[in-house]
Amino acid sequence: MADRRPQAELSAPVTDLKGIGEKTGKLFASCGVRTVEELLHYYPRAYDSYAAPCFVRDFREGGRFAVSCRLLRVPSLTHARRYAILSGEATDGTDVFRVQWFNQPYLKNTLYAGREYVLRGYVKKKGRSWLMEQPGIHTPEDYALLRGSLLPRYPLVKGLKNATVIKAMHAALERVSLLDDPVPERIVGAHDLMPLSEALRILHFPSDDEAQARARRRLAFDEFFFFLLGIRSLKAAAAAEEDGIRMERTDPVDSFLGRLPFPLTGAQKRVLAEITADMTGGGVMHRLVQGDVGSGKTILALIAMLIAVENGHQAALMAPTQVLAAQHYETFARMTEQYDLPFRPVLLSGTCSAGERRQALSRIASGNVNCVIGTNALMQDAVQYRSLGLVITDEQHRFGVRQREYLARKGEKPHVLVMSATPIPRTLAMILYGDLQVSLVDELPAGRKKIKNALVGPEYRPKAWAFIAKQAAAGRQAYVICPMIEEGELAGAENVLDYAVKLSEAMPESVRVDILHGQMRAEDKDRAMERFARHETDVLVSTTVVEVGVNVPNATVMMIENAERFGIAQLHQLRGRVGRGEEQSYCIFVNTSEAEEAGKRMEILTKTNDGFRIADEDLKQRGPGDLFGVRQSGELAFRAADIYADADLLRLASADVDAIFAEDPSLSADRHAPLREAVEKCAFPDPATL
Ligand code: ADP
Ligand code: MG
Numbered sequence: 300m301a302d303r304r305p306q307a308e309l310s311a312p313v314t315d316l317k318g319i320g321e322k323t324g325k326l327f328a329s330c331g332v333r334t335v336e337e338l339l340h341y342y343p344r345a346y347d348s349y350a351a352p353c354f355v356r357d358f359r360e361g362g363r364f365a366v367s368c369r370l371l372r373v374p375s376l377t378h379a380r381r382y383a384i385l386s387g388e389a390t391d392g393t394d395v396f397r398v399q400w401f402n403q404p405y406l407k408n409t410l411y412a413g414r415e416y417v418l419r420g421y422v423k424k425k426g427r428s429w430l431m432e433q434p435g436i437h438t439p440e441d442y443a444l445l446r447g448s449l450l451p452r453y454p455l456v457k458g459l460k461n462a463t464v465i466k467a468m469h470a471a472l473e474r475v476s477l478l479d480d481p482v483p484e485r486i487v488g489a490h491d492l493m494p495l496s497e498a499l500r501i502l503h504f505p506s507d508d509e510a511q512a513r514a515r516r517r518l519a520f521d522e523f524f525f526f527l528l529g530i531r532s533l534k535a536a537a538a539a540e541e542d543g544i545r546m547e548r549t550d551p552v553d554s555f556l557g558r559l560p561f562p563l564t565g566a567q568k569r570v571l572a573e574i575t576a577d578m579t580g581g582g583v584m585h586r587l588v589q590g591d592v593g594s595g596k597t598i599l600a601l602i603a604m605l606i607a608v609e610n611g612h613q614a615a616l617m618a619p620t621q622v623l624a625a626q627h628y629e630t631f632a633r634m635t636e637q638y639d640l641p642f643r644p645v646l647l648s649g650t651c652s653a654g655e656r657r658q659a660l661s662r663i664a665s666g667n668v669n670c671v672i673g674t675n676a677l678m679q680d681a682v683q684y685r686s687l688g689l690v691i692t693d694e695q696h697r698f699g700v701r702q703r704e705y706l707a708r709k710g711e712k713p714h715v716l717v718m719s720a721t722p723i724p725r726t727l728a729m730i731l732y733g734d735l736q737v738s739l740v741d742e743l744p745a746g747r748k749k750i751k752n753a754l755v756g757p758e759y760r761p762k763a764w765a766f767i768a769k770q771a772a773a774g775r776q777a778y779v780i781c782p783m784i785e786e787g788e789l790a791g792a793e794n795v796l797d798y799a800v801k802l803s804e805a806m807p808e809s810v811r812v813d814i815l816h817g818q819m820r821a822e823d824k825d826r827a828m829e830r831f832a833r834h835e836t837d838v839l840v841s842t843t844v845v846e847v848g849v850n851v852p853n854a855t856v857m858m859i860e861n862a863e864r865f866g867i868a869q870l871h872q873l874r875g876r877v878g879r880g881e882e883q884s885y886c887i888f889v890n891t892s893e894a895e896e897a898g899k900r901m902e903i904l905t906k907t908n909d910g911f912r913i914a915d916e917d918l919k920q921r922g923p924g925d926l927f928g929v930r931q932s933g934e935l936a937f938r939a940a941d942i943y944a945d946a947d948l949l950r951l952a953s954a955d956v957d958a959i960f961a962e963d964p965s966l967s968a969d970r971h972a973p974l975r976e977a978v979e980k981c982a983f984p985d986p987a988t989l
Contacts, residue, residue: 305477309336316470323467326459336478338471339499341464342518342938343451346505349419351446355394358422358429361891365419366391366431367439372412376404382800389418389431396422396429401800410436417442433797449505455818468503475499481977482524483970486955493517502939516948519940523952526937527730528978531960534734543583543712544688546610548575552602555638559598566742567595573738574603577714578689584714587732589721590740591910592875593747596718597630599740600691603716608641608669612688612713615671617678619694621648621821622828626850627693628672647673647682649821684711691716720875723868724911724918727942730953741911750878752905754862754888754898763858763887764805770856771810771837775882777856779840780873782864784816792891793860799840806838815841843869845876852880862888863897866943868917870901871910918943 312333314324332338352367366389374387383404388395398418400406410416419442420434437445453464480487480495487494493501498517505511556563563571570588577584590596604614616631618624628646635642645659645668662668666685671677690713717735728737755763767777779802781793795816803812813836815827824844831839832851839845843865857877862870870888877884888905890898903916942949959971966975 305479308474308477309339310334313338313467313471316467318470319467323459323463326456327467329456330454330459335471335474338467339475339478340518340938341453341468342502344454345452346449346511347452348449349442349445349447352417352442355391355396355429358396360424361421363419363421364431365417365437365442366396367415367417368392368396369415370398370410370412371395374398374400374407374410376407379804382804389416394429396431397425398431398434400433401797406436415439449507449511451503457818457820472500472503479973481973482521483974486524490520490951492520495521515939516945519937519945520948520952522937522940523945523949524955525977527733527952527956528959528966528974530731530734531956532966532978535960535964542581543714544610544612545581546578546606546612546688548579548606549609551609551641552605555605555640556602558638561744563598564595564740564742564744566590566740567599570738570740571599571602573736574599574716575606577736578603578606583712584689584716585735586715586738587717587719587735588738588740589719589728591743591908592720592872593879594720594740594743596693596720596740597627600693600716600718601631601634603689603691603714604642604670605640607689607714610688612686613663613666613669613671613684614689614691615673615677615684615687615713616691616693618672618674618692620828621650621674621825622832622849623693624648624673625829626832631670631672642670643668644670644672647671647677649674649676650825651676687711687713689714689716691718693718694720720872720910721868723942724915727918727946727949730949731942733953748878748881748883749908750874750884750886752874752886752888754890754901754905757889757891759887760889761805763889764802766885766887767838767856767858768806768810770885771806774853775855776831776834776836776851776853777838777858778845778854778873778876779838780845780857780859781840781842782861784818784842792864795840795842798860802838802840810838811836812838812840815839815845817842817844843873845873849876850879851876853882855880855882855884856887857885858887858889860889861891862901863890863892863894866917867901867904868910868914868943870904871908871913874904918946 312324313319313327313335314321316335316338319327327333327338330341332341350365352365355366358364368389368391371388371390374385377384377386383402385400385404385407387398387410389398390396398420415438417437417439418431418434419437420431422429422431424430451465451468453461455461455464475496478496478499482492482495486492492498493513493516495517498514501510501514502518505514570590574584574586574588577586588596588599600616604616607614616627618627625646625648628644631642631644634640635644645662647656647659647663651659659668660681660683663671664683664685671682671684676682723731753759767779770777779798781795781798783792783794784796795814799812799814803810806812813827813830815824815831819827827836827839828845828849830836831854832849834853854877857874859865859870859873865873874886877886888901890901892898903913907913940948959966959974962968963971966978
């Protein structure tokens with residue numbers, strides 16, 4: 300058929316593009332990009348802009364500048380601990396400034412005194428002179444070519460270069476006009492959205508910030524729109540299916556509750572009653588349990604699973620990372636032994652050997668195992684359950700939605716419980732969680748030590764580091780969070796790699812510093828996290844990847860650099876990583892902004908620990924345009940959209956979706972065919988790629 304061609308060009312593998320070979324194709328696949336269309340939806344996370352070179356007298360603290368200059372002499376190389384530092388002096392003809400490169404000793408042989416360069420980097424005042432750190436080095440001719448453009452920076456994995464993605468993207472964009480826009484024209488028109496293909500073209504290679512913002516808005520709208528269409532379809536399907544597995548609450552469940560070392564909080568009791576009513580009521584449970592970090596959701600999951608197992612069914616618990624899955628598994632194994640529970644648990648995750656996995660699969664299929672804990676590995680086609688009665692997802696609502704679609708496709712109807720610590724404002728929760736009944740665990744167990752908070756400026760850093768060293772000496776551990784991974788992603792912000800170098804230089808030799816960030820391979824991330832959990836390292840310098848659910852009770856310090864760059868709800872989540880043990884915990888927010896509002900904005904964090912109040916405040920404060928600074932991360936992370944900054948778009952998309960379903964509940968009208976297809980396409984992805 301003639302009209303098949305455009306679709307084929309888009310659904311072709313990326314290796315179909317000029318210059319993209321098998322090797323690059325594999326790297327793209329590990330980023331979840333297989334087809335040309337998926338590549339078009341691989342969005343930049345930041346942009347580099349190349350402004351006209353300025354003079355030293357134009358430098359401002361913390362800013363990034365390019366300057367035409369000459370080196371006074373060949374830079375000199377010194378070594379501090381394991382690190383090589385190359386330092387020199389340059390002049391723009393009038394003023395002199397210092398330059399420094401870390402761990403790039405080989406640059407020494409490529410730089411010449413007296414030759415003209417354009418150096419571009421972040422500057423800060425050091426004593427009376429300016430210091431430019433890790434500047435990029437350009438010839439004046441090269442720099443002239445870069446001037447005035449905004450170059451995308453893509454999320455990368457080891458081996459995949461930004462330049463490779465840019466080249467592939469140019470090739471992919473040649474096919475962008477073949478894309479059909481699945482969003483109805485009247486909706487695009489009503490919200491003054493950019494056409495889809497134009498939005499993609501501009502998002503990847505914008506001419507300026509304003510165009511980029513409009514392009515992003517269009518793509519953010521689409522993300523919300525299709526997510527909500529998916530949710531509403533599920534809700535319609537759930538309403539249609541009345542009969543679920545009817546279970547009973549048995550005596551052993553109550554006897555177990557009686558033997559716990561602590562009484563459940565009032566909130567836990569209430570939520571447990573709601574869960575029990577769902578599971579025993581004859582319908583299918585679709586429930587979200589929302590509760591702040593530390594409110595005690597795991598025990599509720601365990602009890603729900605106990606009910607399922609007591610009734611002769613299997614129960615599965617799915618966590619977003621291998622580390623969390625392993626943590627849950629250990630908790631379950633320990634409790635099973637301690638309380639003589641009927642669980643026969645198994646851990647199913649990417650770290651299992653092929654043999655272990657095969658054995659686990661056969662035990663799951665035979666029903667020999669009744670409690671399966673793991674990552675999304677436990678929702679793959681190879682996993683056949685004997686009698687799946689309950690599925691719980693921890694900290695991953697979005698994944699939960701897809702997983703339910705997946706189960707529905709396999710014809711299974713287990714009860715579903717979603718657990719979330721993301722405190723989002725009620726108005727947004729009603730939209731985002733519209734497919735679920737919501738239970739709130741709005742009370743913390745009594746007797747928790749309150750985290751002590753400090754909101755400080757960068758001049759406090761040496762004191763904070765000394766404090767961390769002291770805590771480490773006392774056997775405690777600390778997290779330090781930086782907004783970016785490496786130099787140059789965000790103007791003037793700290794980055795994990797350089798920060799870890801600086802920090803380990805400042806710490807006593809005995810303090811073991813490690814790093815963790817999103818570009819590390821999954822196994823390396825897990826290993827870094829496990830080393831920290833086993834106290835083989837003392838300080839973990841990390842991006843926000845550490846945010847979700849990790850439990851290291853011995854960590855007592857959370858230090859957040861450039862705190863002004865995070866949403867306050869996110870700061871609250873980060874803070875939740877400490878205060879989980881017996882010891883007093885501390886959270887240090889380092890505000891490096893001179894703007895008065897930045898400090899004011901964060902004050903609420905020092906006043907309350909109530910995640911919902913903080914989330915409401917966050918919603919009030921954030922405006923569109925914050926995006927592509929620090930990304931919202933965690934379970935509600937969208938690719939282009941941000942639930943806080945784009946709350947207005949979320950509401951628009953929600954109203955549109957409501958209107959469509961009011962008119963055509965099964966999306967069966969001809970004019971809705973593209974929508975139906977789009978929903979199906981995102982609804983039934985290969986679970987292995989999730
Ligand atoms: P989260 O809701 O963040 O997942 P967890 O379930 O990990 O929280 O619980 C945090 C800690 O609180 C765990 O060590 C757990 O044993 C403990 N806990 C849970 N419920 C209670 C309670 N009612 N009283 C005292 N401690 C509790
Ligand atoms: Mg938890």
